[in-house]
Amino acid sequence: MSTQESVVNLRAEIKEWLFREAELLDDGLERTWLEDMVSRDIVYQLPLRQTVERARGAGWVEGTFHLDERYGSLNSRVARNESAYAWAEDPPSRIRHFVTNVRPVANDDGTVSVRSNLLIYRTRQDNVVPQLLSGERHDVLRREDGVLRLLERRILLDMTAIGTHNLSIFF
Amino acid sequence: MTNFTNRTDNSERILDQLEAGLPVGELPASLYGSKEIYEREKRNVFGRCWVFLAHESEIPAKGDYVLRKVGEDNFVVVRDEQGEINVLFDACRHRGVQICRADSGNTSHFRCPYHGWTYDTKGNLIGAPLWKNAFGGMDKSSNGLAGAAKVGSKHGLIFATLDPTAPSLDDYLGGMGWYLDLVFGLNEHGVEVLGAPQRFVIDANWKSGADNFSGDDYHLGTLHKSVWEIGAFPVSFQDNMMGYHIQASPGHSLSFSMAPNDDEPGPKFFGYPERVAETFTSERISEDQLNVARRSRVFVGNVFPNFSILALPMTEDGANFPPTAVLTIRTWQPVSEGKVEIWNWFCAYKNMTEEEKQRSYRAGLGTFSMGGSFEMDDTEPWITVARTGRSTAAEVLDFKLNYQMGMPGIGIGHPVDDWAGPGKAFWTRYEEGVQRNLFKFYLGMMKAEPGQWPALTFDED
Ligand code: FES
Numbered sequence: 001m002s003t004q005e006s007v008v009n010l011r012a013e014i015k016e017w018l019f020r021e022a023e024l025l026d027d028g029l030e031r032t033w034l035e036d037m038v039s040r041d042i043v044y045q046l047p048l049r050q051t052v053e054r055a056r057g058a059g060w061v062e063g064t065f066h067l068d069e070r071y072g073s074l075n076s077r078v079a080r081n082e083s084a085y086a087w088a089e090d091p092p093s094r095i096r097h098f099v100t101n102v103r104p105v106a107n108d109d110g111t112v113s114v115r116s117n118l119l120i121y122r123t124r125q126d127n128v129v130p131q132l133l134s135g136e137r138h139d140v141l142r143r144e145d146g147v148l149r150l151l152e153r154r155i156l157l158d159m160t161a162i163g164t165h166n167l168s169i170f171f
Numbered sequence: 172m173t174n175f176t177n178r179t180d181n182s183e184r185i186l187d188q189l190e191a192g193l194p195v196g197e198l199p200a201s202l203y204g205s206k207e208i209y210e211r212e213k214r215n216v217f218g219r220c221w222v223f224l225a226h227e228s229e230i231p232a233k234g235d236y237v238l239r240k241v242g243e244d245n246f247v248v249v250r251d252e253q254g255e256i257n258v259l260f261d262a263c264r265h266r267g268v269q270i271c272r273a274d275s276g277n278t279s280h281f282r283c284p285y286h287g288w289t290y291d292t293k294g295n296l297i298g299a300p301l302w303k304n305a306f307g308g309m310d311k312s313s314n315g316l317a318g319a320a321k322v323g324s325k326h327g328l329i330f331a332t333l334d335p336t337a338p339s340l341d342d343y344l345g346g347m348g349w350y351l352d353l354v355f356g357l358n359e360h361g362v363e364v365l366g367a368p369q370r371f372v373i374d375a376n377w378k379s380g381a382d383n384f385s386g387d388d389y390h391l392g393t394l395h396k397s398v399w400e401i402g403a404f405p406v407s408f409q410d411n412m413m414g415y416h417i418q419a420s421p422g423h424s425l426s427f428s429m430a431p432n433d434d435e436p437g438p439k440f441f442g443y444p445e446r447v448a449e450t451f452t453s454e455r456i457s458e459d460q461l462n463v464a465r466r467s468r469v470f471v472g473n474v475f476p477n478f479s480i481l482a483l484p485m486t487e488d489g490a491n492f493p494p495t496a497v498l499t500i501r502t503w504q505p506v507s508e509g510k511v512e513i514w515n516w517f518c519a520y521k522n523m524t525e526e527e528k529q530r531s532y533r534a535g536l537g538t539f540s541m542g543g544s545f546e547m548d549d550t551e552p553w554i555t556v557a558r559t560g561r562s563t564a565a566e567v568l569d570f571k572l573n574y575q576m577g578m579p580g581i582g583i584g585h586p587v588d589d590w591a592g593p594g595k596a597f598w599t600r601y602e603e604g605v606q607r608n609l610f611k612f613y614l615g616m617m618k619a620e621p622g623q624w625p626a627l628t629f630d631e632d
């Protein structure tokens with residue numbers, strides 16, 4: 001297989017993976033997502049961002065987060081949403097993940113780094129003005145027993161103050 | 172039925188209803204949504220009261236600054252060359268342009284982007300381009316940035332007020348100071364913030380946060396029922412309702428979860444790890460304060476108007492980590508009558524290890540943050556409180572909200588007279604006097620003439 005071909009194949013495989021993930025999350029199948037697609041070693045982070053002068057970079061604040069999850073805490077969140085008292089998501093939000101600009105790179109250790117752009121469209125009850133969350137995801141996927149799983153996710157949102165009433169959703 | 176003839180002074184009508192309703196525990200729902208009320212709050216509450224802006228550990232070095240809000244307005248909180256903290260209105264003296272355009276940073280001066288007037292970190296005007304040609308002969312000293320009228324700090328918590336007639340910070344806090352001591356002053360090291368604050372904007376009224384953190388423990392059993400299902404909090408709902416409700420002084424209220432007996436097992440000192448709790452002494456606080464802290468499973472309170480504090484044992488992952496103390500401080504920053512920006516900081520005692528701080532931080536993020544198992548449910552009802560508040564129906568029907576829990580003859584909450592600290596104390600947390608206290612002082616501020624202050628102690632009351 002030429003390098004060209006393997007790049008094309010990888011891109012197709014990763015896109016497929018990301019689209020399946022988006023479908024599970026949009027359909028509210030969070031348990032399936034967690035069990036089928038997420039590594040037990042996951043580090044899942046949504047870092048905190050500030051407006052800073054250009055010389056200081058993009059404003060990511062070292063070591064601070066909106067979400068800083070591991071498998072156990074993600075499992076707690078999924079379990080919470082499954083309980084009969086998860087008011088925040090019952091009735092559930094309507095959520096659509098738009099995933100574009102998928103850019104995978106194969107790493108020497110066999111993992112795949114992938115950057116993708118993400119737009120989440122969310123409405124609650126009879127909202128006509130949606131909540132929009134735009135950002136980039138920096139993921140690392142790893143093959144575990146032949147199955148690609150999410151090992152790292154950094155969600156880089158394009159906002160400092162977050163304009164949604166909670167983060168009960170998954171990115 | 173409501174009299175609609177005088178539409179221009181709707182706020183006065185709602186405040187009169189509040190005044191009449193407080194003694195019987197009935198508050199007009201329109202408080203939570205009326206535009207006129209909000210306009211009046213901006214001047215009478217946020218334009219006059221001491222408000223929380225930052226923690227000193229956010230700006231440790233000379234020149235460090237953060238951009239914060241008093242009401243809707245931006246103020247720069249900056250440490251100057253002498254190490255003093257200044258609170259400066261973010262508006263150039265020349266045409267009023269914003270002079271600080273970053274949320275935080277370090278600088279020796281602020282330069283206005285419009286014509287280049289430049290100020291030092293005390294707010295003094297130090298120059299402008301081609302000074303001689305443009306302003307030669309003009310007095311610099313009277314053209315500095317405007318500052319807050321007063322700035323004060325307690326346990327590193329920085330407050331400011333825009334009103335020169337305001338009492339001192341200590342007098343304003345009154346009895347609340349005693350309780351801040353036993354949360355923030357448990358050892359000689361004190362606390363620091365764990366990073367920059369989270370900010371999120373929701374379609375709710377700012378008072379819902381203040382009301383909730385004044386001591387709404389009762390909602391845990393319904394709204395937060397899921398946290399017990401996932402093992403995030405170690406005290407059962409019923410047990411957690413045991414404790415004290417305290418009206419520390421007019422406006423400032425708080426609530427403790429405490430076992431009926433001293434020697435009951437369960438979390439002590441809000442769940443701080445034993446190693447840390449061993450460093451808690453009566454060096455900076457009284458024996459009584461230390462004892463109260465020792466017995467406390469949960470502390471939750473609100474400094475009028477919009478600064479709230481919560482300390483309690485939590486875990487984001489009950490299967491893998493035992494609960495540990497989370498200390499969050501937050502402001503309910505008003506944006507409009509129907510929008511609030513929540514600012515949320517996590518704090519830790521400085522003598523905690525990196526690992527202990529990380530544990531507390533992660534437990535906090537997973538529970539009391541916008542992605543946390545507790546907090547994500549809170550915003551949901553507050554959105555509809557605001558919707559009810561701005562509704563025509565609430566106005567036309569004279570719709571009243573019930574604030575009667577713990578009033579004489581209602582429920583089991585009752586006053587106690589052997590409480591060690593200042594203020595009015597009630598046993599069991601089935602009680603809403605804490606919130607009536609918030610709204611009584613609020614009413615006083617809303618009705619006060621410029622320069623006048625409502626009673627700051629229960630004695631003058
Ligand atoms: S407005 Fe600031 S220099 Fe003119």
Ligand SMILES: [Fe+2]
Nearest residue numbers: 390395545549
């Ligand atoms: Fe709550």
